[in-house]
Amino acid sequence: MSTAGTAVRFARELRDICGAGHVVEDAARLEGARIFGVIPALAVEPASSEEIAAILRFANEHGLNVVPTGGFTWQQTGSAPESVDVLLYTSRLAEVEHYDPGDLTVGVGAGCTVAQLASMVRRDGLLYAADPQLPERTTVGGLLATGVTGPLRHAYGGLRDYCIGIRFVTGDGRRGKGGGRVVKNVAGYDMMKLLIGSWGTLAIITGASFKLFPAPRQTKTFIAGFATSAEAISYRNLVLRSPLSPICLELVSPEAAAALSGSNAAGAWSLHVRATGSDAVLARYRSELGSAISQELEGTAEDERWRAVADFPHTVSQQHPDCLLVALWLALADVQPVLEDLQSVAAGNQLAVAAVGRVGVGHLLAALWPASPRAELVAAASALCERLPADSSMAVLRRPGDAARACVRRTPTDVDSMRAVKQALDPKDILNRGRFSL
Amino acid sequence: MSLPAVISDLRRIAGHDAVLDRPEDLMLYEYDGGVRKSTPGAVVFPQTAQHVSRIMRAASAARIPVVARGAGTGLSGGAISQAGGIVIAFSRMNRILEVDVENLRAVVQPGVVNLQLSEYVSHLGLYFAPDPSSQKACTIGGNVAENSGGPHTLLHGVTVNHVTGVEVVLPNGEIVHFGGKAAESAGYDLTGFFVGSEGTIGIATAITVRLLRKPEQVATLLGIFESVDDAARTVSAITSVGITPAALEMLDGWTLRTIEAFCHAGYPLDAGAVLLIEVEGLREAVEEQAIAVREVCLAQKARDVRRARNEEERALLWKGRKMAFAALGRVSPSYYTQDGVVPRSKIPAVLQHIGDVGRKYDLVIGNVFHAGDGNLHPLILFDMRDAGQFQRVLAASEDILQYCINVGGSITGEHGVGMEKRDMMPHLFSDEELDVMIGLRNVFNGNQILNPEKMLPVPRMCREISGPSRNAVLAQEGM
Numbered sequence: 001m002s003t004a005g006t007a008v009r010f011a012r013e014l015r016d017i018c019g020a021g022h023v024v025e026d027a028a029r030l031e032g033a034r035i036f037g038v039i040p041a042l043a044v045e046p047a048s049s050e051e052i053a054a055i056l057r058f059a060n061e062h063g064l065n066v067v068p069t070g071g072f073t074w075q076q077t078g079s080a081p082e083s084v085d086v087l088l089y090t091s092r093l094a095e096v097e098h099y100d101p102g103d104l105t106v107g108v109g110a111g112c113t114v115a116q117l118a119s120m121v122r123r124d125g126l127l128y129a130a131d132p133q134l135p136e137r138t139t140v141g142g143l144l145a146t147g148v149t150g151p152l153r154h155a156y157g158g159l160r161d162y163c164i165g166i167r168f169v170t171g172d173g174r175r176g177k178g179g180g181r182v183v184k185n186v187a188g189y190d191m192m193k194l195l196i197g198s199w200g201t202l203a204i205i206t207g208a209s210f211k212l213f214p215a216p217r218q219t220k221t222f223i224a225g226f227a228t229s230a231e232a233i234s235y236r237n238l239v240l241r242s243p244l245s246p247i248c249l250e251l252v253s254p255e256a257a258a259a260l261s262g263s264n265a266a267g268a269w270s271l272h273v274r275a276t277g278s279d280a281v282l283a284r285y286r287s288e289l290g291s292a293i294s295q296e297l298e299g300t301a302e303d304e305r306w307r308a309v310a311d312f313p314h315t316v317s318q319q320h321p322d323c324l325l326v327a328l329w330l331a332l333a334d335v336q337p338v339l340e341d342l343q344s345v346a347a348g349n350q351l352a353v354a355a356v357g358r359v360g361v362g363h364l365l366a367a368l369w370p371a372s373p374r375a376e377l378v379a380a381a382s383a384l385c386e387r388l389p390a391d392s393s394m395a396v397l398r399r400p401g402d403a404a405r406a407c408v409r410r411t412p413t414d415v416d417s418m419r420a421v422k423q424a425l426d427p428k429d430i431l432n433r434g435r436f437s438l
Numbered sequence: 439m440s441l442p443a444v445i446s447d448l449r450r451i452a453g454h455d456a457v458l459d460r461p462e463d464l465m466l467y468e469y470d471g472g473v474r475k476s477t478p479g480a481v482v483f484p485q486t487a488q489h490v491s492r493i494m495r496a497a498s499a500a501r502i503p504v505v506a507r508g509a510g511t512g513l514s515g516g517a518i519s520q521a522g523g524i525v526i527a528f529s530r531m532n533r534i535l536e537v538d539v540e541n542l543r544a545v546v547q548p549g550v551v552n553l554q555l556s557e558y559v560s561h562l563g564l565y566f567a568p569d570p571s572s573q574k575a576c577t578i579g580g581n582v583a584e585n586s587g588g589p590h591t592l593l594h595g596v597t598v599n600h601v602t603g604v605e606v607v608l609p610n611g612e613i614v615h616f617g618g619k620a621a622e623s624a625g626y627d628l629t630g631f632f633v634g635s636e637g638t639i640g641i642a643t644a645i646t647v648r649l650l651r652k653p654e655q656v657a658t659l660l661g662i663f664e665s666v667d668d669a670a671r672t673v674s675a676i677t678s679v680g681i682t683p684a685a686l687e688m689l690d691g692w693t694l695r696t697i698e699a700f701c702h703a704g705y706p707l708d709a710g711a712v713l714l715i716e717v718e719g720l721r722e723a724v725e726e727q728a729i730a731v732r733e734v735c736l737a738q739k740a741r742d743v744r745r746a747r748n749e750e751e752r753a754l755l756w757k758g759r760k761m762a763f764a765a766l767g768r769v770s771p772s773y774y775t776q777d778g779v780v781p782r783s784k785i786p787a788v789l790q791h792i793g794d795v796g797r798k799y800d801l802v803i804g805n806v807f808h809a810g811d812g813n814l815h816p817l818i819l820f821d822m823r824d825a826g827q828f829q830r831v832l833a834a835s836e837d838i839l840q841y842c843i844n845v846g847g848s849i850t851g852e853h854g855v856g857m858e859k860r861d862m863m864p865h866l867f868s869d870e871e872l873d874v875m876i877g878l879r880n881v882f883n884g885n886q887i888l889n890p891e892k893m894l895p896v897p898r899m900c901r902e903i904s905g906p907s908r909n910a911v912l913a914q915e916g917m
Contacts, residue, residue: 057444098846103781104814125680147622158622160630161599177867182779184596184811186585186634186853187859187866188664188893189875193598193630194668202626214680243654280722329620332738361621391603391618393625412626413605414614418626420881425874436624 007060036080040087049206057173070142078435084344107209110141129156147197150310151248165209171426216276224292233336248274255354316367323369325398349380381406439500478519488642495611508580511572514856548579564649567594583632587852589685592810598633603646637889639882653718657728658746661713661735669711670785672738686810687714693804700765703758770819777853778842801832813851
């Protein structure tokens with residue numbers, strides 16, 4: 001851990017790199033950016049990839065731990081860092097690098113917020129398909145680093161499917177690039193895939209390019225309610241086997257519905273089916289979806305509902321500050337058994353559980369929080385992880401400060417290969433040291 | 439260890455009849471769909487991942503380079519061996535291991551032919567979306583190596599968007615898994631990183647792919663234009679009315695006449711260009727989109743827009759497109775296919791430039807390409823026996839690709855860099871950017887046993903290996 005004295009000495013050198021006004025030493029501001037109680041020694045706001053490369057080379061020389069951040073929305077994750085020597089904001093890398101609506105592509109700096117990007121392209125009738133929580137705060141760099149998106153994942157794919165180029169600085173201070181500005185491109189290694197969801201452990205993302213889509217002109221959301229998750233998943237199967245191709249297919253658990261509406265009364269399980277098309281197309285959805293539909297939403301009410309679903313992680317964390325939030329990726333047939341495990345593990349450990357999920361692609365976000373003083377959050381996370389079927393993935397996205405041992409993760413991917421990749425890009429373990437063990 | 443000793447090893451591993459080493463047999467493996475040649479020292483046909491693992495260990499120990507090969511349809515030299523190297527051919531690992539209807543996945547061996555998988559699951563109402571023009575012959579292992587595309591990638595994406603897991607044999611012989619049946623996996627997305635790595639970091643021995651449900655309805659339209667300019671402008675006009683076609687292909691007048699003479703697909707002989715446009719989905723949506731597409735074409739001065747009335751007519755229109763390369767083979771002893779990409783708004787300008795290049799180098803260049811995503815396939819005709827002409831072909835290709843780079847595009851959209859565009863990589867990436875990629879390759883393939891001198895530019899490969907190796911033992915042995 002660096003002492004106040006060394007921090008002051010480093011501040012002088014970092015000021016030479018970023019300019020005097022862009023090294024933050026203000027105690028109150030640093031205090032507000034603490035991660036599990038660890039207050040950053042200082043923060044920097046570089047304006048270019050050259051500056052970031054210089055900062056990282058400097059950090060390599062001095063063995064400093066650098067934590068990159070965008071909107072600071074997913075920092076309550078992983079293990080507590082031993083120290084945060086340099087908190088690195090990407091907010092000044094916010095320029096639009098290229099944009100021609102006719103090309104259906106856009107490139108921006110990592111500090112651009114999702115809301116800025118989405119509203120810019122929306123004016124030209126286009127859709128930026130990532131719909132994470134808190135788009136006003138979430139930056140494009142943070143979005144890519146965490147890989148956490150929202151309900152539109154169902155139809156438009158994940159960031160891995162529409163991020164077409166990425167610019168970054170590796171942990172050891174080299175400026176790298178993958179892809180480019182065109183929608184189809186196989187020149188060189190696919191660096192986009194490697195950095196999406198890498199949680200700032202390999203490189204600092206400085207900019208990215210994306211494929212855009214024509215924005216839906218008319219949408220409607222059909223909601224079906226069910227007494228059990230099993231019934232909801234059976235209905236999902238009917239929708240998946242039908243000719244329908246909704247843009248969202250979202251499961252909302254009773255407790256999640258309560259959290260989203262701010263009420264205490266947990267109602268039913270529901271499946272939200274969002275469709276786009278002409279009146280004739282929407283009429284076809286209504287007839288295919290049948291009598292299970294109990295509610296239809298459109299216009300502002302529909303937009304607000306989807307905003308609320310996308311904001312679920314934030315909302316539930318506000319309401320239950322002691323919650324643990326996990327992301328699960330499952331084969332389609334495993335969704336129902338895992339939902340049952342989730343409920344039984346929660347009940348067995350005196351926890352409440354709320355879940356939403358893109359169940360058409362096997363993705364769930366679940367929040368668990370203590371329902372009694374005897375609750376066992378850590379035991380529940382481990383038990384859930386152990387019960388997962390083969391090929392499943394689980395990652396803890398957020399944990400309360402006192403549940404460090406709940407940082408379990410599971411993946412079918414070879415971990416030695418991951419370690420080797422980390423070693424190739426960040427050999428001195430400068431980025432997010434100690435937070436995400438491989 | 440010498441090659442003959444390794445060949446006996448290979449026979450012990452894969453079986454006596456599973457190794458070729460006679461010159462007349464090796465000749466068949468000295469080329470791919472591109473224009474370069476190199477004769478391997480041996481070809482081995484493994485039947486299991488264990489075989490591949492043991493072959494890799496034997497080759498690593500003998501320091502003989504290895505390349506994996508599917509059907510050899512690639513156009514960038516990706517499956518061509520080093521002279522005297524070992525080709526691992528996957529024609530005996532061609533089984534569909536599992537079709538998991540509930541999870542919409544199939545697990546296949548790398549030698550499964552692309553179209554065979556779609557045919558195999560067709561009765562279930564499913565298909566595998568990536569559809570390269572060579573899909574009757576090319577293998578899914580090869581598709582994974584090159585991250586192949588095809589006409590329908592406009593809506594559904596390229597191979598990487600359809601692969602969720604791979605079993606991989608690393609150069610040190612270790613068998614590892616990246617991803618699985620779930621759509622994504624926690625940790626680094628090594629599945630996504632592996633797809634398109636052109637056989638330079640490992641060899642896939644089992645691949646888990648997504649299967650899609652066939653759409654309820656498909657409409658296939660042929661827009662007929664007086665000029666390539668009008669057709670090119672139509673491409674952007676279609677998406678500006680909110681439609682993403684499943685496919686949007688363009689053929690210029692010269693190419694469509696050549697195809698028509700070959701297979702009578704029904705293209706009008708006097709057109710300047712045609713667009714082959716397909717929309718798919720829910721019946722109601724498809725009908726509306728077909729009408730909208732027709733209106734857009736007519737507004738962009740299309741002479742006529744025809745719609746396939748049945749499956750036979752649809753198949754015929756597509757046959758013309760997919761036979762384009764074969765048709766050219768009838769009018770020219772050789773042709774060279776390029777794979778540049780430009781932002782879609784630059785299509786009219788790049789076609790103009792290709793016309794200028796043809797005149798400048800005195801070459802006939804046809805254009806058949808994936809217009810919807812700006813992926814060009816200029817086809818340059820030549821006669822390999824005319825060395826001077828071949829040099830002009832290479833110069834013309836480089837000129838076209840440089841233009842693609844200058845307008846913000848790329849040198850390859852779906853065929854890969856391989857050998858042929860390797861030396862253009864520095865036009866697209868800085869030394870430092872290439873250095874990052876080389877470091878990552880060296881993590882898995884530090885000794886360049888696997889597909890050496892592909893994708894990343896050669897002069898850099900003579901440098902000392904930078905970065906750590908995944909396998910400390912191999913590194914210590916200095917192999």
